Structures are given as C-alpha cells and as structure tokens.
Amino acid sequence: MGKLAVVCAVGAGVLLAGCQAVNTTSGGAVGIERKQYMFSMLSSQQVDQMYAQSYQQTVSEANSKGALDKTSANAKRLQAIANRLIAQAPVFRPDAAQWNWEVNLVKSDELNANCGPGGKIIFYSGIIDQLKLSDDEIAAIMGHEIAHALREHGRESMSKAYGVEIAKQGAGALLGLGQDSLQLADTVVNYSLTLPNSRSNENEADLIGLELAARAGYNPNAAITLWQKMAKESQDAPPEFMSTHPASSSRIAALQAAIPKVLPLYEQAPKT
Template sequence: MISLFRLGGLTAAVLLAGCQAVNTTSGGAVGVERKQYMFSMLSTEQVNQMYAQSYQQTLSEASSKGQLDKSSSNAKRVNTVAQRLIAQAPIFRPDAAQWDWQVNLVDSDEVNANCGPGGKIIVYSGLIDKLKLTDDELAAVMGHEIAHALREHGREAMSRAYAQQMGVGIGSALLGIGQGGADLANQVVEYSLTLPNSRGNENEADLIGLELSARAGYNPNAALTLWQKMGQAGGSAPPELLSTHPSDSTRMANLQAAIPKVMPLYEQARK
C-alpha cells in the first residue's frame, strides 16, 4: 500500500513539473513579495485573450439593454479615477504600460466592480450610488480590483484548479479509490490549498490597491471607510475559516498597519 507521505511526494513532483514560480509584480512599499506558481501551459497572453472575449460579450449585452453608460457624471468620475490609477500600474509591473486598458460603467443596481486580466475594468453604478462613494473610496475599490489583474490572480486560480484536478486524478489512481474517495481528496485539496490562497490574494489586492491609490493622489484612509460600507451592505458574513475573503477585523487591521507605509506617497502625490 502506498503511504500518504509517499503519495503526497509523488503528486507534488508531478504538479510542480508543470508549474513555474514567478514574480508577477514588484513588492512596492507595502511589500507584497510572494512568488506565485503558474501552470506553464497557461500563459499570460492566453488568459488575457480569453478574458478580453468575455469582456466584450459583457459590454455587448449591456449595450443591447441600454445599460452601457458613457456620458453620465459617474461615468466621467470612473474614467478619471481609473486613468490616474492606471498611470501608477507600471510601478508594480512595467509591462502593464502596454496593456489594452479599458474602462466602462454599467448602469445596474449591482454593488460590484472588477478588473479582469489585461486591464479590463467594469464598474456597476449600484456600487457608487448605493454606497455613496467618494472619489477616494472609488479609487480604493478600483485600486483593489486593478491589483488583482496586476498580480494575475485569475491565472493563478486557474493554475490551482488545473493542479487540483491533476492531483485528485493522480491520487485516485495511485490509491485505487473510487469517486467517493476522489471527492474527499478534492475537498482536502480545496480547503488546504484553494481557500487559504484566495484569502491571501484578497490581502495582496488590498495592499497593492492601497499603494496605487496613494500614488495616484487619493487618500489611503478611504480604504477603511470603503470596507466599512461594504461590510454594512453585505450583511452577515461567514466565518473566516471557510471564507475566501478576510474577515472585516482582519482586513481593517491589515489596512491600518499598511497605511503609514503609503501615506508619504499620498502626501508627495498631493504636492
């Protein structure tokens, strides 16, 4: 019988053979230095292209419903804030200066915003209107979303999913277990690999977004009021142990610890 320790070693060896450790961004003043393991067969260009197609489909659907807002005061605010943040992105990764950045506002009650791979930004008007966001708070949430794109968290998640599928398949074959055992192995991989890293990704996006906002001349303290508003709008939250997002208290503590690091950048930008 194959021991679990030997199984883990064999599985890890196979998975690591298809992965490469990369630094997608510089650490910045906030010190995000974690290396990320990406599937070598899944390139940045492939992911960016796949998302660009999905992004255009989303815009087409919004346009057909008359929801693509190009001219309102909120649309102008979103574009202005985005351009100031985008100008700072190359500080974390120089190739971002060549990305095909796009910024759009969708007229919807949805309280959401995202920046997909390659710099494709969508903000939903419900986020601004329902939370009554200031420009500083808008910069905080958009900086957070841009940070996800700079760190390629989407590609990293896809790489983890590929590794998860391969790991379950390899483990099932080596142990000779059926579907029930494979499901159990899948849960083990999910809770020991996927969820902790997802929470780590959120923290990285918070920190890099904080620095982007500060460098763009937006008050980093607005990140605290932003997430307070988000928490109030979100209602009850699941325990942090089973959540892909940091708890409110953890998020606030991490942001408060990082604000002194970026405040000089904000003050310099204001001058």
C-alpha cells in the same frame, strides 16, 4: 511546500510541463514578495485573451440592453480615476503600460466591481450610488481590483484549477485541442474567475491597491471607510461583491497598519 506547489508538481509530472515560481510584481512600499506558482503552459497572454472574450460579451450584452453608461457624471468620474490609477500600475509591473486597458460602467443595482486579467475594468452603478462612494473610495475599490490583475491572481487560480483537473482526468484532455480540452479550459476559466480569492491574495490586493491609490493622489484612509461601509451593507443581505471580497475587522486592521507606509506617497502625489 504549499498546496498549489504540490498541485503544480503533480501536474508537471503528468504534463511534462513544469510549474514556474514567479513574482509578478515588484514589492512596492508595502512589500509584497510572495512567490507564485504558475503552469508554464498557461501564459499570461492566454489568460488575458480568455478573459477579454468574456469581458467583451458582458459589455456587448449591457450595450444591447441600453445599460452601458458612457456619458453620465459617474462614468466620467470612473474614467478619470482609472486614468490616474492606470498611470501608476507600471510601478508594480512595467509591462502594464502596454496593456489594453478598458473601463466600463454598467447601469445596474448590483453592488459589484472588477478588474480582470489584462486590465479590463467594469463597475456597476449600484456600488457607487447605494454606498455613496467618494472618489477616494472608488479609487480604493478600483486599486484593489487592479492589484488582482497586476498580481495575476486569476492565472494563479487557473494554474491550481488545471492541476486539480489534470490530477482527476490525466494528461489526455490537455494534450490536444479537441473538445475535451476546450471543455476543460471552459471549466477552469469559470472556476478561477468566480470563486473567492484566497486570504493571501485578498491581502496582497488590499495592500497594493492601497499603494496604487496613494500614488495616484487618493487618500488611503478611504480604504477604511469603504470597508466599513461594505461590512455594514453585508449584515443583512451580502451584495455580490462581498461573496468574493469579505469584509472583516482583521482586514481593516491590516489596512490601518499599512497606511503609514503609503501616506508619504499620497502627500507627494499630485491631487488632480
């Protein structure tokens, strides 16, 4: 039994609310079949709402500073690429067709990008400009980030974080909606959305993202050039993106091994 399963088992006993073994997405051509353990008391809708509030705050702050970019060529590129990728998301989970997807570009030197729970995408201009990303490479990043959202890796991390906090504090903090409960929820959100993803989660996002991009008509080989650029960029001062998405030779090798599985999808896909 994995660590998360153990945590869930302990948490279930404390909370009288079990842990569900689920697979949030279909396997796709890349064959992602790992079962995930989620606290039943922590629904997808709750996580989406928590993240949506944080996302809207980020967007609002950028807008108030004049940093929200809706009109540049890059903003239009980003939206067009997102539209194509989002159209393929239901291949992995049909309910993604009903998500309230959002795409925003923030003018900043920061080398970062993210797609949070529920389909909230944000890119910082620095990652596009400084790495001189092609459309295919942007699709590789965005596909990877969308894959994290489709697989609900944030909710999975939150389930683990809840289990850890429950084991420390007992059931009392979560049995009501008092201040203790609210503080705990805040701790869990920060914990789960800022710490690096596990190696298995990163591998899943790499593979599903690769397939999403290929199905959307973007060259999957761009994932290799992207991570090569990332590895070179991180040699001196690692960018923010690399703190949660470390590049490595093994990652590139795994992507190279998976490309033959998705190339036929790319060849069959419309390119506009």
